[in-house]
Amino acid sequence: LFSSVTLHGLTSSDDGEYSITLNREQSFPAKRYSADEEGRAAVEEQKWDAISPPTDQLHADLQIIDQLSEGRLGQVFSARLVSLRKSIHGETLPNGCIPLPSQFCIKLAKPEYIRSLAREAWFYEQLSKEDGYPGAVTPVCFGFFACRLPDNVQVRSWTSIEIEPEEPLDVPEGEEPIYDFYDDDEEGCDCYFDDGRRSHLDSPWHLQQWKARTDRSPFVGILITERLGAQMPTEYSPPRGKGLRRRTELLMLLEDLNAVGIVHGDIKFNNILSRASESWLSAEVCPRHKQVHSWKLIDFDRSSKYDPANPIDSSYVSNIQNYAADDICYQ
Numbered sequence: 001l002f003s004s005v006t007l008h009g010l011t012s013s014d015d016g017e018y019s020i021t022l023n024r025e026q027s028f029p030a031k032r033y034s035a036d037e038e039g040r041a042a043v044e045e046q047k048w049d050a051i052s053p054p055t056d057q058l059h060a061d062l063q064i065i066d067q068l069s070e071g072r073l074g075q076v077f078s079a080r081l082v083s084l085r086k087s088i089h090g091e092t093l094p095n096g097c098i099p100l101p102s103q104f105c106i107k108l109a110k111p112e113y114i115r116s117l118a119r120e121a122w123f124y125e126q127l128s129k130e131d132g133y134p135g136a137v138t139p140v141c142f143g144f145f146a147c148r149l150p151d152n153v154q155v156r157s158w159t160s161i162e163i164e165p166e167e168p169l170d171v172p173e174g175e176e177p178i179y180d181f182y183d184d185d186e187e188g189c190d191c192y193f194d195d196g197r198r199s200h201l202d203s204p205w206h207l208q209q210w211k212a213r214t215d216r217s218p219f220v221g222i223l224i225t226e227r228l229g230a231q232m233p234t235e236y237s238p239p240r241g242k243g244l245r246r247r248t249e250l251l252m253l254l255e256d257l258n259a260v261g262i263v264h265g266d267i268k269f270n271n272i273l274s275r276a277s278e279s280w281l282s283a284e285v286c287p288r289h290k291q292v293h294s295w296k297l298i299d300f301d302r303s304s305k306y307d308p309a310n311p312i313d314s315s316y317v318s319n320i321q322n323y324a325a326d327d328i329c330y331q
Contacts, residue, residue, distance in 0.1 A: 001054075001057070001058055001098075001142055001143075002024065002054075002057065002058050002059065002060050002142050002143055002145075002224070003023065003024050003053065003054040003055050003056060003057040003058065003059065003087070003088070004021060004022065004023045004024065004059045004060075004088045004145070005021070005022055005059065005060045005061070005062055005145055005224065006019055006020070006021045006022075006059070006060070006061045006062070007019060007020055007021075007022065007062055007064065007079070007106070007222070008061065008062065008063045008064065008082065009063055009064035009065075010064050010077070010106075010108070010155060010156065010157070011149070011153050011154060011155050011156065011220075012153070012154055012156055013150075013152050013153045013154070014152045018153050020147055020149065020153070020220065021088070021147065022145035022146055022147040022220065022222060023053070023145060023146070023147065024053040024054060024055075024143045024144070024145055025053060025118065025144050025145060025146045025221070026050050026052070026053055026118070026203065026204065026205075027050045027051070027118050027119070027121035027122035027124075027125050027144055028050070028115060028118035028119045028121070028122055028200075028203050028205035028206075029048055029049065029050050029122050029197065029199045029200045029203065030119060030122060030123075030182075030184055030192075030200070030303070030304060030305055031184035031192040031193060031194045031200060032048070032192065032193055032194065032195060032305060032306060032307065033184070033191055033192055033263065033304035033305060033306045033313075034191065034192075034193070034306055034307070034310065034313050035191065035312065035313055035316045036310055036312035036313050036316075037190070040193070040310075041307070041310075042195050042196075043195060043307050047129070048126075048195070048197055048199065048305075049197070049199040050122055050125065050199055050203070051125045051128075053143070056087050056088075057087065058084060058085065058086065058087070058093075058098075059084070059085040059086075059087055059088040059090065060081060060083075060084055060085075060142075061081070061082040061083045061084075061085075062079040062080070062081060062082060062104060062106070062224075063079060063080050063082050064077050064078075064079050064106065065077070065078040065079055065080060065103070066078055067157060068105070069270075070161070070162055070163055071163065071270075071299075072113075072163060072165070073107075073109060073110065073113045073116050073117070073180075073299075073301055074107050074108050074109045074110050074113060074117065075107075075108045075110070075157050075161070076105060076106070076107050076108070077105070077106040077108065077157075078103050078104070078105065078106070078227055079103065079104045079105075079106050080102065080103055080104070081100060081102075081104070084097075084098065084100075099280055099281065100280065101140075101226040101227060101276065101278065101280050101281075102278055102280070103226075103227040104142070104224055104225070104226065104227055105139070105224070105225045105226065105227040105228070106222050106223075106224055107222060107223040107224075107225070108155070108157065108220070108221075108222050109220075109221040109222070109223075110158070110161060110165070111158070111216055111217035111219070112165050112179035112180065113165075113179060113180045113301075114146070114180075114210075114217070114219060114220075114221040115180050115205040115210050116180040116301040117144060117221045117222070117223050117301070118144055118203075118205040118221065119180075119182070119205070119301050120144075120223060120299070120300045120301040120303075121141070121143065121144035121223055123262060123300035123301075123303050123305070124138065124141035124223075124225075124300065125141075126260070126262065126305060127260065127262070128141070130260050131287060132285075132286060132287035132288070133256065133260070135226075135281045135284050136256075136284055136285065136286040136287070136292075136293060136296075137253055137256045137257070137286065137293065137296060137297060138296055138297055138298065138300075139225040139226045139227075139228050139273075139276075139296055139298060140225060140226045140281060141223065141224070141225045142224040142225065142226075143223075143224060144221065144222070144223050145221070145222050145223075145224065146219065146220060146221040146222070147219075147220055148218055148219055148220075149218040149219070149220055154216075155216075155220060158216050165179045167179075168181065176211050178207065178211075180301075181207075182302075184304070185207055192304075225298070226276060226280075226281075227276060228273035228274060228275060228276050228296055228298070229273055229274035229275060229276060229277060230273065230274050231269055231270045231271075231272060231273055231274075232246065232269045232270075232272040232273070232274075232295060233269070234269045246295075247325050247326065249293060249294055249295055250267075250272065250295065250325045251321075251322070251325050252286070252289050252293060253272075253293060253295065253296070253297055254267075254321040254322075254324070254325060255288070255289075255318075256286065256288055256289075257297070257321070258308065258314060258317055258318050258321060259288065259308060260308060261305050261306045261307055261308035261313075261314075262300075262303055262304070262305050263303060263304045263305075263306065263317050263320065263321070264297060264300065264302075264303050264321070264324075265300075265302040265303045265304060266299055266301075266302040266303075267297075267321070267324040267325070267327075271297060271298050271299045272295050272296075272297060272298075273295065273296055273298055274294060274295055274296075275292070275293065275294060275295070275296055
């Protein structure tokens with residue numbers, strides 16, 4: 001939908017307020033996961049490729065409202081739409097001409113984790129290729145955007161980061177540490193392989209191409225989604241009544257992911273959010289369960305993708321996600 005966005009209220013310069021414009025960027029495909037070495041077969045490359053970023057399409061002006069939270073990977077803000085244009089230099093469109101949420105969620109990567117955001121965007125893209133997933137199982141994602149900061153421009157919130165990353169061990173002298181290293185970055189890992197797909201090896205976010213800077217990098221990356229509601233409550237729930245209903249709802253979401261070969265990998269309370277109070281999207285009914293889910297899943301940077309046509313992998317992952325549902329709902 002958006003090929004570029006301008007963010008107001010996130011950055012400042014030596015002269016005061018400064019707004020930045022970010023372009024839609026390519027996501028970072030993960031390698032394929034499989035616990036079944038003998039049953040591995042090649043999959044269609046187009047199903048795994050990153051979607052080419054749209055160009056010369058809609059441009060959104062977004063105003064940061066406030067900071068919602070901070071996690072390992074980034075800081076999360078709410079934002080509202082100021083204006084919508086046909087393109088970055090195009091005419092302004094009238095309010096309400098395109099259905100959009102009243103508030104957006106802006107996930108700003110910390111400098112050490114920008115490629116993680118590109119990876120997370122790929123999982124949202126994979127889900128967008130499936131009918132009925134965006135808006136029903138996950139929030140609607142509007143894309144991954146990035147830009148380089150001009151000299152003397154700063155991201156205000158980076159000065160208030162509270163959750164600092166732990167520096168990786170065994171960093172060769174003179175080299176930048178890699179904070180966002182994933183299992184499928186490791187060469188020769190038995191559980192991951194790339195089917196010879198160039199989309200992973202040639203990605204600008206591959207470690208051969210990208211090195212994060214840890215000195216509050218001049219490179220900014222954001223992920224834009226619709227804003228959802230509150231996280232799943234953390235109080236103890238016995239395996240009946242409310243706890244059983246939550247487990248049933250969560251299992252439905254995990255079944256949806258399993259149907260398209262995605263392992264979330266980080267199921268916890270604050271990655272399960274209630275659906276938005278507004279109904280701006282007409283297609284919230286899950287096509288597999290024929291109902292509107294009360295909860296939606298977020299944060300896919302630690303996820304994996306496998307071929308759901310492989311029954312061994314599908315059964316293995318289903319068991320893992322059943323245990324995850326029990327752990328989150330009954331602890």
